[in-house]
Amino acid sequence: MAGSMVVLDPVAPERNEQQQSRRALDGLTGKVVGFIDNGKPNFNHLVDDLAELLVSKHGVASVVKHRKRGSVPVPDAVLKELSAQCDAVITGSGD
Amino acid sequence: MCSTAFTGLGRGQAKALGYPELPIAVVPHPFGIRTRDELRRLAREIVDDIARLLCEPALQDTPVVAGRLPSDGRAARVEAPEDLEELNRFFVGRRWSDGLPAIPPTPERVARMLHHTRRAPDEVVSMIAPAYGAATVERIAINAVLAGCYPEYLPVLIAAAEAVAAPEFNLQGIQSTTNPGAVWLIINGPIARRLGVNSGNNCLGQGSWANATLGRALRLVLQNIGGGLPGELDRATQGQPGKYTFCCAENEEANPWEPLHVERGFAPESSTVTVVPPLGTWNMNTHAKDAGDILRVIADTMAFPVGSDYVYGGGAPWLVLSPEHAHILKRDGLSKLEVKRRLWEQSKLAATRLSAKDFARVQNGRRAELGEITRDTMLPISPRPECIGIIVAGGPGTHSVYMPGSGYTRSAVTREVVLAD
Numbered sequence: 001m002a003g004s005m006v007v008l009d010p011v012a013p014e015r016n017e018q019q020q021s022r023r024a025l026d027g028l029t030g031k032v033v034g035f036i037d038n039g040k041p042n043f044n045h046l047v048d049d050l051a052e053l054l055v056s057k058h059g060v061a062s063v064v065k066h067r068k069r070g071s072v073p074v075p076d077a078v079l080k081e082l083s084a085q086c087d088a089v090i091t092g093s094g095d
Numbered sequence: 096m097c098s099t100a101f102t103g104l105g106r107g108q109a110k111a112l113g114y115p116e117l118p119i120a121v122v123p124h125p126f127g128i129r130t131r132d133e134l135r136r137l138a139r140e141i142v143d144d145i146a147r148l149l150c151e152p153a154l155q156d157t158p159v160v161a162g163r164l165p166s167d168g169r170a171a172r173v174e175a176p177e178d179l180e181e182l183n184r185f186f187v188g189r190r191w192s193d194g195l196p197a198i199p200p201t202p203e204r205v206a207r208m209l210h211h212t213r214r215a216p217d218e219v220v221s222m223i224a225p226a227y228g229a230a231t232v233e234r235i236a237i238n239a240v241l242a243g244c245y246p247e248y249l250p251v252l253i254a255a256a257e258a259v260a261a262p263e264f265n266l267q268g269i270q271s272t273t274n275p276g277a278v279w280l281i282i283n284g285p286i287a288r289r290l291g292v293n294s295g296n297n298c299l300g301q302g303s304w305a306n307a308t309l310g311r312a313l314r315l316v317l318q319n320i321g322g323g324l325p326g327e328l329d330r331a332t333q334g335q336p337g338k339y340t341f342c343c344a345e346n347e348e349a350n351p352w353e354p355l356h357v358e359r360g361f362a363p364e365s366s367t368v369t370v371v372p373p374l375g376t377w378n379m380n381t382h383a384k385d386a387g388d389i390l391r392v393i394a395d396t397m398a399f400p401v402g403s404d405y406v407y408g409g410g411a412p413w414l415v416l417s418p419e420h421a422h423i424l425k426r427d428g429l430s431k432l433e434v435k436r437r438l439w440e441q442s443k444l445a446a447t448r449l450s451a452k453d454f455a456r457v458q459n460g461r462r463a464e465l466g467e468i469t470r471d472t473m474l475p476i477s478p479r480p481e482c483i484g485i486i487v488a489g490g491p492g493t494h495s496v497y498m499p500g501s502g503y504t505r506s507a508v509t510r511e512v513v514l515a516d
Contacts, residue, residue: 003177008170008200010191010237012228012320014111024152033149039459041127041452042134049138050145058146069460070407071268071503088149093105094098095125095273 025087029059034086036074037067043092096145098124100330104225104271107328111226118148127452169217170233175199190324191241193314193339200240208236208246212253213515220253221260224267226322230256235312238319242312248290248305251368254510255280255313258370261508268503269372270323273330274403276372276501277337278317279413280310281486283356284366286512287344294344296490299376299415310340335375343488349418350487351425358431359509366512371413371484373498374403380494381420386427389420390434394441396497397476400448404476407502408461412476413484414438415496421487431485439480443473482506 025031033054035047044067051063064085068074082089097105102121109117120141123129129137176182182199186192198204209216209232216233223230235252244252259266259278269276282292293303301307323329331338347354356367379396383389397412404410416424424434446454447470458468464478477483477500484507489496 004174005177005182005199006172006202007175008202008205008233008237009173010170010200010234010241010315010319011189012223012226012230012234012322014226014228025150027150028146039456041455042129043126045131045134046122046126046138049135050142053138053142054146057142067459069409069503070456071272071274071501072265072407072409072505073267090096090120090145092096094101094122095127 027059028054030061031087032062032064032085033060034064034066034082034089036082036089036091037065038092038094039068039070040092040095047092096120096122098122098126100124104328104330107322108225108271111322111328118151120145120148170205170231170237172202186241191315191319193311193318195311195339197241198243200237204240205233205236208239208244208249209233211247211249211515212513214253220256223256223260223317223321225271225328226320228320228322230260230316230320234320235316238315239308239312242315243304243308244312245290245304245308248309248312250512250514251280251282251286251290251309252312252316254368254512255309255370256316258368258508258510259313259317263504263506264370264372264508265504266317266321269501270317270321271328271330272501272503273332274501275331275333275335275338275374276504277335277341278313279337279371279373279498280313280342281355281369281371282309282342282344282366283347283354283369284361284512285364286366286514287347292342292344294346294488295349298343298346298488298490299341299496306342307340310342313342314338314340337373337376341373345486346418346488349421351421352431352487355484355486356509361509361511366514367509368512369507369509371411371498371507372501372504373413374501375499377497377499378494379497382493384423386424386429389423390437390441393495393497394438397438397442397499398444400444400450400453402444402476402499404500404502405444405474406449406453406456406460408457408464408474408478409505410477410500410502411482411484411504411507412500413486413498413507415489415498416485416487417489417492417495418487419491419493420495432481434485435480435483438483439475439477442476444476446470446472446474 054060214232219229221230290305292305317323381392
């Protein structure tokens with residue numbers, strides 16, 4: 001490059017190491033599905049409707065719901081409890 | 096599940112945390128305005144997709160490497176144009192800049208800055224949300240050079256990078272929210288004088304190299320290391336000017352009470368940096384000349400229905416008291432804690448003033464703290480009076496500043512500034 005100089009890159013590289021393989025479920029029959037509701041308007045209603053349909057239409061055994069407080073992280077104890085109880089957990093992001 | 100406007104955030108965050116194949120179901124944004132019938136229809140439309148995504152195997156089976164730190168080696172050397180205008184176009188093209196001209200972070204300039212710490216250049220000071228990039232000492236120095244910092248500013252920025260990553264600060268929420276939270280640096284102790292950080296006239300405005308470049312450097316750390324790029328992982332609806340730079344010192348000489356760092360458990364002779372995420376600044380000009388009158392007008396300013404702290408609770412609103420107001424409060428026999436107690440009591444907001452949706456959010460979000468919430472409930476701005484933050488800063492004048500809090504941060508965080516000598 002004509003008239004060039006060397007500068008140092010200020011950007012941190014992406015954390016691209018995969019932490020854990022996602023485990024796909026071998027069907028939903030008899031499984032427990034969790035929802036973490038982000039507390040935004042209407043998401044609780046969608047969670048209720050999806051829960052009903054997952055049970056009636058897809059054979060899910062039960063649904064566990066946790067409604068969190070706005071943009072505050074879910075407490076570690078709740079996360080541990082959800083991962084012990086559930087085969088899969090669905091979280092919500094957005095408005 | 097993400098609403099359409101948040102799908103990029105969801106995708107970027109999943110990748111940053113090491114789950115690039117996390118399946119995301121998308122619902123239309125804005126979501127909160129849908130009617131109950133529309134939601135039922137939507138649930139019927141997407142439930143099969145959700146069932147499919149839960150059972151769909153990952154594209155590739157990658158071995159588990161949990162607990163491994165990301166690459167935290169030395170920064171890459173990059174060839175850039177020498178011409179100043181071309182160089183700045185290069186910075187903008189790579190999104191290294193905040194939109195203002197920047198100083199080239201040459202290896203020589205960065206090395207001069209690294210002399211001001213005993214920590215190794217590749218030492219990881221913290222991981223910066225939401226991309227969780229590694230803030231190495233060198234990377235902090237590179238961003239400080241870009242922002243125009245003098246080399247001796249580095250220890251302040253290392254302490255700031257530690258502070259913003261403390262879990263109670265909730266940087267994840269601050270960086271990726273639609274709120275306009277900016278990170279404000281408050282400098283206390285001898286370092287403030289040594290570096291010339293302005294605590295007097297116009298301390299939150301323009302004109303001081305230290306205030307301007309320290310605040311700017313932290314913003315570049317949040318953007319370049321934390322991945323908080325506007326419109327990408329930074330989802331702010333409008334943002335605020337404080338996101339360019341936001342830094343001042345406390346006017347300790349004019350403060351009739353103990354300074355902030357002493358209140359927070361540090362020795363008077365230590366130097367500290369405190370990080371706070373205000374949603375904005377609001378001038379309070381009052382010529383009141385007794386404590387009761389001053390507190391009444393400040394409390395009235397704090398009590399407005401869309402102040403996020405009332406909705407979320409758990410937050411920490413802040414006040415910058417002018418030396419004149421602080422002296423009247425002290426003269427009338429009030430300690431800083433008593434000022435907080437009275438403001439907490441007097442700024443309670445009638446729940447009936449909130450919109451229906453905001454009221455529902457308060458009922459959900461603050462039930463554990465306040466019990467059953469009705470339209471008659473008087474909502475405190477924060478869980479406890481001690482959560483209200485106060486510093487004394489500025490020059491002569493009858494102006495104090497109210498800074499509403501982003502209620503999802505429970506606490507400001509203070510860290511000591513460690514010097515090399």
